[in-house]
Amino acid sequence: MARALTFTVEVGIDYPRIAVAPPGPKAKRIIAKDKEWSSPSYIKEYPLVAAGGRGAMVEDVDGNRYIDWMAGIAVSSTGYAHPKVTAAVQEAAGKFLHICGTDFYYEAMADLCERLGKLAPGKGKHRVFLTNSGTEAVEGAVKLARSHTKRPYVIAFQGAFHGRSYAAITLSASKVKYKAGFGPLLPGVVHLPFDDPYRAPFDPREIDRVFRQIVSPGEVAAVILEPIQGEGGYVMPRPEFLRMWRKLCDEHGMLLIFDEIQSGVGRTGKMWAAEHFGVEPDVLLTAKGLGSGMPIGAIVAREDVMTWPRGSHGTTFGGNPVCCAAALATLDLVENGLADNAAKVGARLQAGLRKLMLRHESIGDVRGVGLMIGVDFVKDRATKEPDHELVVELEQLAFSKGLLLLSCGKSVIRVAPPLVLTEYDADKGLEILDECLTELRGKKPSKKR
Numbered sequence: 001m002a003r004a005l006t007f008t009v010e011v012g013i014d015y016p017r018i019a020v021a022p023p024g025p026k027a028k029r030i031i032a033k034d035k036e037w038s039s040p041s042y043i044k045e046y047p048l049v050a051a052g053g054r055g056a057m058v059e060d061v062d063g064n065r066y067i068d069w070m071a072g073i074a075v076s077s078t079g080y081a082h083p084k085v086t087a088a089v090q091e092a093a094g095k096f097l098h099i100c101g102t103d104f105y106y107e108a109m110a111d112l113c114e115r116l117g118k119l120a121p122g123k124g125k126h127r128v129f130l131t132n133s134g135t136e137a138v139e140g141a142v143k144l145a146r147s148h149t150k151r152p153y154v155i156a157f158q159g160a161f162h163g164r165s166y167a168a169i170t171l172s173a174s175k176v177k178y179k180a181g182f183g184p185l186l187p188g189v190v191h192l193p194f195d196d197p198y199r200a201p202f203d204p205r206e207i208d209r210v211f212r213q214i215v216s217p218g219e220v221a222a223v224i225l226e227p228i229q230g231e232g233g234y235v236m237p238r239p240e241f242l243r244m245w246r247k248l249c250d251e252h253g254m255l256l257i258f259d260e261i262q263s264g265v266g267r268t269g270k271m272w273a274a275e276h277f278g279v280e281p282d283v284l285l286t287a288k289g290l291g292s293g294m295p296i297g298a299i300v301a302r303e304d305v306m307t308w309p310r311g312s313h314g315t316t317f318g319g320n321p322v323c324c325a326a327a328l329a330t331l332d333l334v335e336n337g338l339a340d341n342a343a344k345v346g347a348r349l350q351a352g353l354r355k356l357m358l359r360h361e362s363i364g365d366v367r368g369v370g371l372m373i374g375v376d377f378v379k380d381r382a383t384k385e386p387d388h389e390l391v392v393e394l395e396q397l398a399f400s401k402g403l404l405l406l407s408c409g410k411s412v413i414r415v416a417p418p419l420v421l422t423e424y425d426a427d428k429g430l431e432i433l434d435e436c437l438t439e440l441r442g443k444k445p446s447k448k449r
């Protein structure tokens with residue numbers, strides 16, 4: 001059962017609160033400096049300049065307070081400064097900041113490897129390699145798969161996002177801008193359509209074509225997929241799609257890698273999204289929410305798969321002791337209430353979003369599970385033509401009213417708040433969203449909620 005969450009009591013419900021239209025004067029100064037000195041490749045969705053946060057509330061430098069439905073891209077799983085996580089970080093930081101887990105030992109690293117190994121979905125013993133980021137976990141998993149199977153090819157999916165390194169951008173196929181100008185990319189990657197029940201359900205006959213015309217399954221090291229696509233549009237496939245890949249991997253000796261970097265660590269109401277589908281991967285990748293914002297990720301693989309020899313793969317910073325402490329504290333919280341809270345508040349939020357569908361024709365689809373919900377906006381429900389412009393305007397308008405949103409795919413708002421989200425945060429956010437959509441379309445609601 002979910003433990004009572006105390007954040008509403010801690011911060012009161014003095015939010016959302018827009019004291020000065022954002023960006024306020026302090027925010028403007030910081031933005032100007034950032035614009036002058038930072039890489040032009042950064043996106044910066046809207047002018048939020050964070051100063052702090054509690055639970056699912058973010059405060060900006062001008063004292064505005066926002067309800068957060070995006071968790072810094074699905075990362076701040078325990079909220080912005082959970083006392084148990086910050087205490088664990090402070091305690092670890094007071095002991096030592098670094099020793100290098102590739103070459104030496106420390107307790108937090110052994111503890112976290114054991115913990116993740118035991119939490120892995122699937123039978124058998126698992127081993128764990130700790131990384132600095134999701135991308136690094138993806139990169140390592142491709143190396144592991146090739147080294148273990150001695151095969152060159154990797155199958156990935158259209159709409160996928162796996163990160164920013166060369167292997168990761170090659171595997172990704174969500175937006176061409178992530179690859180444009182960076183080629184040549186990694187050889188040996190084949191993309192297949194993902195199962196998108198709303199717009200393009202997968203046709204299993206495609207398998208036959210690919211294995212006949214494009215690549216022999218006997219040469220495929222691994223099939224990598226996000227059990228629920230993140231950046232590609234919060235697309236939740238039908239369970240039979242994942243079961244089909246499990247079966248094909250077993251038949252042809254290919255490894256099944258689940259990239260749960262966005263979907264894992266309680267976000268969907270279970271520790272791993274894989275559990276919703278009843279499918280066990282050979283390798284699971286995690287990062288994002290694992291450290292509540294501290295940079296840490298992991299490759300979790302069955303022992304008979306993690307066969308790379310001593311010295312073949314390593315990292316200077318990966319599994320840093322302070323980050324391990326944050327991850328252990330995060331897992332404690334997720335296992336003892338936050339995953340349950342994600343399921344409970346997520347169901348309430350999804351029900352609320354479905355009610356909004358009755359009032360706003362612009363919402364074409366609401367999908368997902370727990371606190372991983374996609375709201376897909378369309379120009380026309382019959383054609384399902386994505387309404388990208390509406391989503392851009394919606395993000396900005398919601399921001400000005402105190403609700404932090406983040407898009408993905410062509411026309412989707414990804415609802416991925418901290419797992420500490422309260423009923424207040426869900427209901428108040430829904431009110432703001434309703435108001436924004438009404439304003440944007442100049443439509444009067446047709447029914448009372």
Ligand SMILES: Cc1ncc(COP(=O)(O)O)c(C=O)c1O
Nearest residue numbers: 133134135161162163230261262
């Ligand atoms: C599914 C998935 N895989 C990999 C990554 C890359 O992780 P990182 O940004 O930590 O390198 C992301 C980041 O958005 C992701 O959502």
